[in-house]
Amino acid sequence: MTAPLSRYERVARKVQADGRVPALSVALHRADREPWAFTVGESGNAAHPLGPETRFRIGSVTKTFTAVLVMQARDEGLIDLDKPVSAYLDVPAHGDATLRRLLSHTAGYQREPYGDVWDTLITPDAAKLVAELDRAERVLPNARRFHYSNLGLAVLGQLVAKVRGGTWEQVLDEYVLTPLGLRATTVTTPRQAAIGYVVDAYSDAARPEPPIELAGVAPAAQLWSTASDMAKWAAFLASPERIDPDGRVLAAATLDEMRWPLTTTDETLWGAGFGLGLILVPEGRRVVHVGHDGAMPGFLAGVYGRRGGEGNPGALGCAVLGSSGGAGQINELVHELLRLAVELDPAEIRPWRIAPPAPTAYRSVLGRWWSEGSEFVFAWHDGRLEARLADAPADRPPAVFAPLPDRPDVLRTVSGRETGELLRLTRDDSGEVVRMHWATYRFRRFQDGFDGGPASAGPEPVPAG
Incomplete structure (x- = not known):
């Protein structure tokens, strides 16, 4: 094992142990190396022990897929990001919110659909989600500030399904999962699924969390996947020209647009922001991590790609998936692994070569x-x-x-x-x-003033006295 891989494994093992995560799966994708994956712990699924093919809920990382579906439809002229929801969906309320505002969580929609969905674990189907929009609140004025909303992304998912003439699940598979070869990413619960747990804070006991199918809210948080699939997805979000060179899924310029900051998530810290459906985490020195965190009962996920910076080989993506809903170290590990990847194993320095002169x-x-x-x-x-x-x-x-x-x-x-x-x-x-x-x-070739005169031709100084 090389020194970098040994270091990656050590930090992953430490997070699993310190965070008391029943099962942890991590993966790195980069343009110049074979993909790396590592697992530690137990899946809780006796028929399918923990391994690279173990599936985890990725929660809100699902939103990045819905955002890409929206941008695909925009690029094809099916929708306009600056038109209101009501232009595409027959909604009973809040139809003036634009698609752009919903993607950036600045439309003011309340966080969840109507009802105590995380208490009852019952979510509305697609039709009811839209029909009950008048029972949900507009908790803030449009464009006032960032306010995270599962409801907003769920509405967008149903909107793009309607303009495509299918279900969100069908559209996702046809337009994203199949073209990118993300075969381990599914809407339905796979047989290789890990069990998600709530780990007791005061003992080593852990309680399996109940499964939940999100129905109409699926576009916000439904998906299952492997760390390897998600590391590739993160690499796509950061470097689409490497993962999808023909732009079959999305043009590189469109992902540039998605990564442009539209809001900060904290008015004083400016430590993270949102573009169009993507979380942006600045790392300093013109480096940014782009992707999303995810949570579902018993699961946490961090999926990010790294853009910019010395030693970056391109298509550098990382995923950390865990079967505990309370280990925040999972979300920090993804950023640490991306930093270590360029520090311990930087990209080769390409030699300069003579090129043709300028025209x-x-x-x-x-x-x-x-x-x-x-x-x-x-x-x-x-x-x-x-x-x-x-x-x-x-x-x-x-x-x-x-x-x-x-x-x-x-x-x-x-x-x-x-x-x-x-x-x-x-x-x-x-x-x-x-x-x-x-x-x-x-x-001009010389320094001049706004009147066109050269800066070197100032007036003679007036003699003193």
Whole structure:
């Protein structure tokens, strides 16, 4: 066993022991290594001892699947995220909430469907969920602040099922699970299922939790899976271009959109946020973990992929699944394993290689330019024009430009600083670029004032006295 794998196992064993988790299953997926999986404990299922194929409830990680289904439908033109729910579902109340607000938990829907579902363990079917929306509260105004809502994601799941003309379960299998080969991820309880427990706080006793089928609330928390399937799913959320290079499930640009922060979960700490259906956990130095936590009676799950940072091989995803509903260490372990993966086993450093020069039309753009008293560097790397502040940290991504069709002197900023804005090139009679305008701000080869005069040509000082 290599040193990194030994370390991964040790931290997993410690969480299982310290957290008193009956069964723990962990997995790492990365682009440059074979997948790694490890289990410790007992499944509680005598017919199917604990192993990599043991299934666990993943709870609210299910929401990430529903979010992807919503974004697929949006990309196909079936829905508009900024239209209200009532445009697609016949709801008796709260139909003004937009799909975008529901995905980011900022629509103000109460947390659960009407009724004490976690007391009775009875949830409404799909039709009743929608029909009883008028019995649920709008606990906050639309867009006021973050408020987590299982009800909101359940409504979205039923909405996307309706526009697809099937059930949520059918749509999920056809559009996500089968294309990505997530064969161990199911809606129904599999025979390899671990038993979920509530572990007594004051002894080593543990009580099996009752099974619950979520019916109409299934799009929020129903799924079962393995750690290996979930590590691959986390890798997809972080690096879709590696897991789904043809974009059969979702375009990489759409997942970029899902990962953009729309709200923080705490107004003072800013330690986590939500995009479109995804939890975002900043790790510092331009690294973010993207995914979701999950909980169901007797189960906890953490499923995250890592984006950015030194040593990241790409498609780096981790899943930690446990059969205890009260061991918070499970949700911390997923982040620790992602950190250890790049610290103990960083990606190989790729050698720099000579590449073709920039196209002739853009060679006079390269180099240093000034705007608003700040110096920028324009360069050509990886077949594209880039720009960054001259003193920007090395880990800050550059702005990237792409020319408009049939207009090589007008380029769109496709990522980084000023995304969406135009860069316009002005040439002299010889064809050299002598001036540029980016987001309408003037760029010249020398530092100038807003009146166009060079900064070096200030007035002579007035003699004293």
